[in-house]
Structure formats: structure tokens, C-alpha cells
Amino acid sequence: MALLPEQRRRGLRSFEPGQAAAQLQVDGAPLLDLASNDYLGLSCHPAVVAAAQAAAALEGVGAGASRLVSGSRPGHQALERALATWLGRERVLLFPSGFQANLAAVLALADRHSLVLADRLIHHSLLTGVRASGARLQRFAHNDLNDLGRRLQLARQARPGQRLLVLSESLFSMQGTSPDVGTLAALCQGHGAALLLDEAHALGVLGPSGRGLGYGLNGAKDQGEIALLSGTFGKAFGSGGAFLAGDALVMEWLLQFSGPFRYTTALAPPLAAAALAALGQIQANPLGPALLQRARRWRGALEAAGWPRPPGLGPILPLLVGDDGLALELQQRLEAAGLLGVAIRPPTVPEGSARLRLVLRADLPLGSLERLLTALGSPPGQNLPCS
The missing domain is CATH 3.40.640.10 (Type I PLP-dependent aspartate aminotransferase-like (Major domain))
Structure with a gap:
């Protein structure tokens, strides 16, 4: 355990249901859920x-x-x-x-x-x-x-x-x-x-x-x-x-x-x-096509903002940043803005490919993309990994 770097340490956090769809709470603070795999929002249907x-x-x-x-x-x-x-x-x-x-x-x-x-x-x-x-x-x-x-x-x-x-x-x-x-x-x-x-x-x-x-x-x-x-x-x-x-x-x-x-x-x-x-x-009521269309729009907007285009076509949008510390910094930046996105680090992903994993849900409110782009701000540099 002593050899495990601080930026690789995991911990357990307790999330409570929020007052609105696609919302969780941590210590009473509401967070828009951009992390879970409840893609269609059916867990609370x-x-x-x-x-x-x-x-x-x-x-x-x-x-x-x-x-x-x-x-x-x-x-x-x-x-x-x-x-x-x-x-x-x-x-x-x-x-x-x-x-x-x-x-x-x-x-x-x-x-x-x-x-x-x-x-x-x-x-x-x-x-x-x-x-x-x-x-x-x-x-x-x-x-x-x-x-x-x-x-x-x-x-x-x-x-x-x-x-x-x-x-x-x-x-x-x-x-x-x-x-x-x-x-x-x-x-x-x-x-x-x-x-x-x-x-x-x-x-x-x-x-x-x-x-x-x-x-x-x-x-x-x-x-x-x-x-x-x-x-x-x-x-x-x-x-x-x-x-x-x-x-x-x-x-x-x-x-x-x-x-x-x-x-x-x-x-x-x-x-x-x-x-x-x-x-x-x-x-x-198949919601997949609309969710995939929304995913294309989010990928295009992230790329236009200077981030590496998240690979794939589905609702999982990883922002590849490479460095563990940077991925954690982005997670904290989002939480400060009321958004939940999780930093994924090795060994879950290969060395040098830490990322902020963002997930789209069918029940995200309008304006979620704009909130995300504002919270992320400008990319921290031009040496981010390619997608």
C-alpha cells in the first residue's frame, strides 16, 4: 500500500438520489449525473x-x-x-x-x-x-x-x-x-x-x-x-x-x-x-436513436472546443488527457460546477491514458452540454493524447 501513488488511490463515496432526474447528491450538494451507466434513466422510471x-x-x-x-x-x-x-x-x-x-x-x-x-x-x-x-x-x-x-x-x-x-x-x-x-x-x-x-x-x-x-x-x-x-x-x-x-x-x-x-x-x-x-x-419507446444523435452533437461540440474528439458513437464519451493528476483536476472542476464526471486512471485503463469518463443519459435536461463546456473551460494544453 505504501507504494501506491496518491493519484492512484481509490475511495468510496456515498451518493444519494437528487430531487430531479439525472441528479445525485453528495453531502447535500446536487450533482448532474454524467457518470453512471443508467443510459435511459430507467432506474427511477x-x-x-x-x-x-x-x-x-x-x-x-x-x-x-x-x-x-x-x-x-x-x-x-x-x-x-x-x-x-x-x-x-x-x-x-x-x-x-x-x-x-x-x-x-x-x-x-x-x-x-x-x-x-x-x-x-x-x-x-x-x-x-x-x-x-x-x-x-x-x-x-x-x-x-x-x-x-x-x-x-x-x-x-x-x-x-x-x-x-x-x-x-x-x-x-x-x-x-x-x-x-x-x-x-x-x-x-x-x-x-x-x-x-x-x-x-x-x-x-x-x-x-x-x-x-x-x-x-x-x-x-x-x-x-x-x-x-x-x-x-x-x-x-x-x-x-x-x-x-x-x-x-x-x-x-x-x-x-x-x-x-x-x-x-x-x-x-x-x-x-x-x-x-x-x-x-x-x-x-426505443430511446437509443435520439441518445446517439445527442452523442454526436456532444462529440462535435467537445472537439470544436479544442478537446480530443471522444472516440466511438455511443453514449460513453471519454476525454483522454493522459495524466492522472489532470484527470482528477477535471473531475474536481466539474464537481465545483455541479456536474459529476469521474476520472478513470490505470490500471482500469492503460498507462498514460487517464481520462475523464463522461456518460450521456436520455433524461439529461436541456442545457447540460453548455454547462459541461463552461465547467471544462479551455483544454490545458496542446499535448493531449489523440483519440
Whole structure:
């Protein structure tokens, strides 16, 4: 601990709900929320809250056991069926957290005889799954499908019968970037590699009607195939928990053999009910297109003000500044102006790429962009990292 620099130390802060939408409070001071992943503002939507309250009153707060003991509820099955239909997948299984879902997914698709090729910026939960599986790991350059293709070809030539697994995300949470998922899936299919796609930050926002960038990639003619999709309810769905979606065979394998599924208490019934209600809201009123249009406007305005253009197209807008201290200074500058944006530093991001992570929400009030630009002021120098 003594060797940990002060600018790398983390701490826990307590945030309370504010008096208005997209607002939090710290020590009584209101802050406009430009940090959380509640992209559609559904965590406080009346229908979502009411569904959770009704489930808690009827079934209790917790499930009390794993799904394979006495923890399975009708609400779990209703949510799984609704998600499978919405995503065009044969089956869905719920998990209490995205970390558990990703761990289970990797263990289902790889073992110690496998080679896993993972995007260099993949989420820590997926890397933990690779380590637990015993598979060999190679990292390919971020969203660089040429690099991935070269590695897949070399792997097939070296060991033609080896099981290959590729790991990527449809929206990277700290970069705001996305791969060409269609090309990625086709590339994996062409080399006989299974693809695990983490859609945690894309669902509800990206893809047709918010179904994610992997929607429709089921191995049909002239399409690639995604072996497993992982998603969470703690982002655009405004709830908590996670799921895996895939074909009937791999999902049955998970049911029968997955430790992360078997040996954990089932998703709390109020969270499942809230997620199902949130899905209904997303289906009835897709907010993704308007949010993405707003994201384009914010990116253009930040670039016009002299900041590096935040990469990507989605609601995650990282301002890359490089230096840890500068990122913290920008966070403090925003808080002084009543805005919450969080400094992200290594090891969460690579060395020398500290950033202020800004997140758009569908319920941000008008004038939020102008408040942000005023609070940020002029860029501190001309040597900021390129996006």
C-alpha cells in the first residue's frame, strides 16, 4: 500500500438520489449525473420501480437459494423467455452479476486445451474466466480485425484441430468504441472460432431497437455466428443482474455444469421484475436513436472546443488527457460546477491514458452540454493524447 501513488488511490463515496432526474447528491450538494451507466434513466422510471415493489411485496426481497434448489421463480422464467424472443436467441439464463455471467461463458466455451484470442481492452471479468479455464491467451490490438485475422490464421495452421475462442465487446465501457461486429463474427466463423460477445453497455442503446450490435448474427447464410451473448441489467435496464443468451445446446450445458450458475443464490425477484418492466419500456419507446444523435452533437461540440474528439458513437464519451493528476483536476472542476464526471486512471485503463469518463443519459435536461463546456473551460494544453 505504501507504494501506491496518491493519484492512484481509490475511495468510496456515498451518493444519494437528487430531487430531479439525472441528479445525485453528495453531502447535500446536487450533482448532474454524467457518470453512471443508467443510459435511459430507467432506474427511477415509475413502471420499473412499481414492478420491483410489487415483486418484493409478493415474493420477498431475496430468492433464498440457487435456481437449482428453490430459488427459481416465475419472474425469472418470464424474463428469460422475453429476452430470448427479443434477442432472437433460443434460450437465456439469468445470473446475479455480469462478472459471474462472463466467468460462466468463458468456462463453457474454453478449457486448458483451448486458445483464447481477446481484445486487448477486454473487461477484467472475461480475463478472469480465461485464467480459470486454463486456456492459453493471446491479446489482439483493440478492435483491429486484421490483427485478429492474422492470429486466427496462424493458430489454425499451427494446430488445425485446436478449439479457438474470441472475446470482444460491442461497446467498450472505458473507450466508448465498438468493433465491426458483423465482420468480427464472419471472421470467427471463417476460422472455426467461437465468438463470445459482451453486450453489457450496448443493449437498450445500440443496434436495431436497442437489441445490441450482435442482433441477427445467428449463423444464417452469409452471416457470422455468435456462440454466446452476455448482457447486464445494471446499465440501460436500470436494474441489476445479468444473463447469457445462446443456442439450446450451450445453454443446457450451462444449466447442467456451470459452477457460476449452480453455486449462487438466484437473482433477487425484485431485480428480475424491474428488468422485465424495463424491457417493456425499451420495446415500447426505443430511446437509443435520439441518445446517439445527442452523442454526436456532444462529440462535435467537445472537439470544436479544442478537446480530443471522444472516440466511438455511443453514449460513453471519454476525454483522454493522459495524466492522472489532470484527470482528477477535471473531475474536481466539474464537481465545483455541479456536474459529476469521474476520472478513470490505470490500471482500469492503460498507462498514460487517464481520462475523464463522461456518460450521456436520455433524461439529461436541456442545457447540460453548455454547462459541461463552461465547467471544462479551455483544454490545458496542446499535448493531449489523440483519440
